[in-house]
Amino acid sequence: MSGWIVDAFGGLLVIAGLVFLSFGTIGLLRLPDLYCRAHAATKCDALGAGLTLLGGAALADTGGDALRIVALLALVLIASPTAGHALTRAAWHAGVEPWRGEDHDGGG
Amino acid sequence: MMLLLWIAVFGLLLNSLACLWRVLAGPSLADRILGVNVIATNTLLVLVLLSILREQSFWLDIAIVYGLLGFTLTLVASRLVETGRLRFREPTP
Numbered sequence: 001m002s003g004w005i006v007d008a009f010g011g012l013l014v015i016a017g018l019v020f021l022s023f024g025t026i027g028l029l030r031l032p033d034l035y036c037r038a039h040a041a042t043k044c045d046a047l048g049a050g051l052t053l054l055g056g057a058a059l060a061d062t063g064g065d066a067l068r069i070v071a072l073l074a075l076v077l078i079a080s081p082t083a084g085h086a087l088t089r090a091a092w093h094a095g096v097e098p099w100r101g102e103d104h105d106g107g108g
Numbered sequence: 109m110m111l112l113l114w115i116a117v118f119g120l121l122l123n124s125l126a127c128l129w130r131v132l133a134g135p136s137l138a139d140r141i142l143g144v145n146v147i148a149t150n151t152l153l154v155l156v157l158l159s160i161l162r163e164q165s166f167w168l169d170i171a172i173v174y175g176l177l178g179f180t181l182t183l184v185a186s187r188l189v190e191t192g193r194l195r196f197r198e199p200t201p
Contacts, residue, residue, distance in 0.1 A: 011112050014157075018119050021150065025123045028130050028146060034138050037130075041142055045149050052116070056156045059109070061163055068168045069156060072175060076149065079179035083145055086183055090190035091138040 006058055013055030020048030033099035034091055042084030049076045110161065117157050124150045141185045148178030 027040025050073055057069040124147045131143035152175045159167030 007109055011109060014113065014116050017153075018116050021120070021123055021153075024146065025126045028127060028143065034136060034142070037139065038142055041146050045146055049149050049153055052153050053156060056153075056160055059113075059160050061160075062165070065159070065165050065168060068165070068172070072152070072156065072168070072172055075172065075175050075179075076152070079175065080145075080149065083179055083182040083186075084142075087138055087141055087145070087186040087189075090186035091136070093190050094138075094192070096136060096138065 010055040010058030013051050013058065015055075017048045017050070017052030017055060020044050020051060024048060034096050035088055035098050038084050038088045038091075042080055045084075046077060046080040049073075049080065113157050113161050117154055117161070120150045120154050120157075137189060138186070141182060141189070145178065145182045148174070148181070152178070 021044060024041050024044025027044065028037050031037045031040055053069055053073040053076065057066045057073070060066040060069055127143045127146045127150070131140050131147070134140045134143060152171050155167050155171035155174060159165060159171070
């Protein structure tokens with residue numbers, strides 16, 4: 001049984017993470033290039049998922065659940081930048097040209 | 109608090125639907141893999157929020173396994189792209 005301050009803190013963290021995930025989705029849909037999209041998606045993914053998982057750890061019922069959510073947070077913070085780096089490196093070696101910005105119509 | 113968490117769950121589902129457009133319409137294979145990666149993270153967060161909402165902690169174990177599977181999926185798919193065993197369709201400029 002946690003106090004209302006912890007509940008309000010957890011709710012605020014969950015909403016902040018949701019806002020960051022929405023920013024990442026907007027970047028994934030709107031940016032012109034694979035590299036720009038990977039930049040927006042992985043960065044907002046790590047930050048939004050980290051904030052949401054912190055809020056979930058504050059809202060969890062027992063200490064074991066909070067500990068598991070913190071372990072999941074560590075997993076996300078390690079895995080998300082690694083996956084983004086591997087993906088953009090693979091795309092660079094496979095020959096995806098970056099967007100140079102000459103035409104403002106974009107490629108996306 | 110319950111209502112806020114349900115709103116967060118449905119917001120995450122809307123995010124996943126928006127990312128699904130990038131998976132379906134992405135010009136290259138790496139765009140699709142990126143969209144699947146973001147959808148996997150959103151699904152992981154939905155599982156965590158459901159464990160808080162339903163007050164059952166086995167959802168957290170499913171979430172941990174799901175996170176590891178999504179990470180492995182992205183790494184393996186990008187390795188296959190890099191070594192050329194998956195064909196890469198370039199957008200024609």
